[in-house]
Amino acid sequence: MSISVIDAVSGAFERTRRMLFEPFDIGKWFVLGFCAWLACLGDGGGGGGGGNFPSGARSGRGGGGGLPPQFQAAIDWCQEHLVWVIAAAVLVLLLFIVLWVVLTWLSSRGRFMFLDGVVKNRGAVVEPWHQFRTLANSLFWFRIVVGAIGLVLLAAIALVSVALAWEDLQAWEFGPKAIVGLVTGVLLLMPVGLVLSLIALLLKDFVVPVMYLRGARVLAAWGIFSREIVSGHVGAMILFYLLKIVVAIGMVIVVCCATCLTCCLTALPYIGTVILLPLFIFERCYSLYFVQQVSPAWRIFQDEPPPYVPAESPPAA
Numbered sequence: 001m002s003i004s005v006i007d008a009v010s011g012a013f014e015r016t017r018r019m020l021f022e023p024f025d026i027g028k029w030f031v032l033g034f035c036a037w038l039a040c041l042g043d044g045g046g047g048g049g050g051g052n053f054p055s056g057a058r059s060g061r062g063g064g065g066g067l068p069p070q071f072q073a074a075i076d077w078c079q080e081h082l083v084w085v086i087a088a089a090v091l092v093l094l095l096f097i098v099l100w101v102v103l104t105w106l107s108s109r110g111r112f113m114f115l116d117g118v119v120k121n122r123g124a125v126v127e128p129w130h131q132f133r134t135l136a137n138s139l140f141w142f143r144i145v146v147g148a149i150g151l152v153l154l155a156a157i158a159l160v161s162v163a164l165a166w167e168d169l170q171a172w173e174f175g176p177k178a179i180v181g182l183v184t185g186v187l188l189l190m191p192v193g194l195v196l197s198l199i200a201l202l203l204k205d206f207v208v209p210v211m212y213l214r215g216a217r218v219l220a221a222w223g224i225f226s227r228e229i230v231s232g233h234v235g236a237m238i239l240f241y242l243l244k245i246v247v248a249i250g251m252v253i254v255v256c257c258a259t260c261l262t263c264c265l266t267a268l269p270y271i272g273t274v275i276l277l278p279l280f281i282f283e284r285c286y287s288l289y290f291v292q293q294v295s296p297a298w299r300i301f302q303d304e305p306p307p308y309v310p311a312e313s314p315p316a317a
Contacts, residue, residue, distance in 0.1 A: 003233060003293040005236070008240070008287075009247065009289075012285035012288075016285060019121055028122075029277055032114070033274030035114040036114050037269065039114040040107065042100065104144060111208050112136050112212060116212070118288070138211070139208065157188045160185070161185030161188075165177050165178040207221045207225050228295070247283075262275060
């Protein structure tokens with residue numbers, strides 16, 4: 001079967017319009033918005049930190065080339081209380097890991113809840129929360145393992161960069177060794193970031209729908225995705241993501257306009273997701289309409305959405 005990314009866009013737009021406005025049900029907006037918000041927990045919070053070299057370093061020859069007094073005093077204090085500094089750093093790291101695990105677990109459930117709501121044209125929380133527990137747990141562990149590998153790689157890259165630039169860092173200078181460390185870090189970070197981003201995109205756009213439709217765990221779903229969707233359709237998938245970039249630019253413009261028109265209400269957690277719900281549903285439908293063109297076996301939507309199901313009441317806070 002021929003695959004058209006334009007047809008996928010038009011199908012996603014039409015379904016979004018019918019789901020949310022025919023008829024319009026504010027309760028459905030809030031429930032589906034909750035599922036979309038849950039699915040997106042932790043997204044965009046990726047870590048790639050970077051350090052800014054202080055502007056005071058340019059005066060390295062004036063006062064002996066050392067640190068400004070306030071920085072030197074802070075370093076001396078940390079050295080005097082090294083045990084407490086290390087303990088605080090470990091505690092912050094553990095809190096970060098716990099928060100990351102909790103958000104990943106919740107968003108793994110949310111992805112199936114939101115996908116189910118889009119496919120079945122309904123707002124529901126309790127039933128899909130329990131129904132897709134096994135698949136969501138499989139997705140959760142896969143994301144945890146990939147995320148842990150990513151963090152280890154990022155830490156290794158940071159250590160290599162710091163080691164190469166260590167002499168300049170000690171002298172508080174942005175010299176040749178600091179440049180070598182920075183360039184090396186960027187060159188190593190680019191392929192790692194690209195691979196991790198590609199895994200995250202494919203997982204969200206295609207592997208999760210495969211798990212939902214076939215009832216397969218995450219590793220089996222990757223195999224199905226590779227054999228039945230990627231095979232013979234690499235060019236179409238490239239076009240899919242190229243068009244998705246264009247669509248994403250349009251979405252950013254819409255979000256900026258909505259933020260201005262609503263006095264920044266779109267920046268509020270959950271409330272912003274409800275306001276921007278058409279964008280979330282459109283994005284979810286885009287990959288589904290693309291997939292269902294692969295073969296009749298992947299038919300997800302009919303010409304019309306399924307009969308409207310009244311929204312379930314939002315969960316109590």
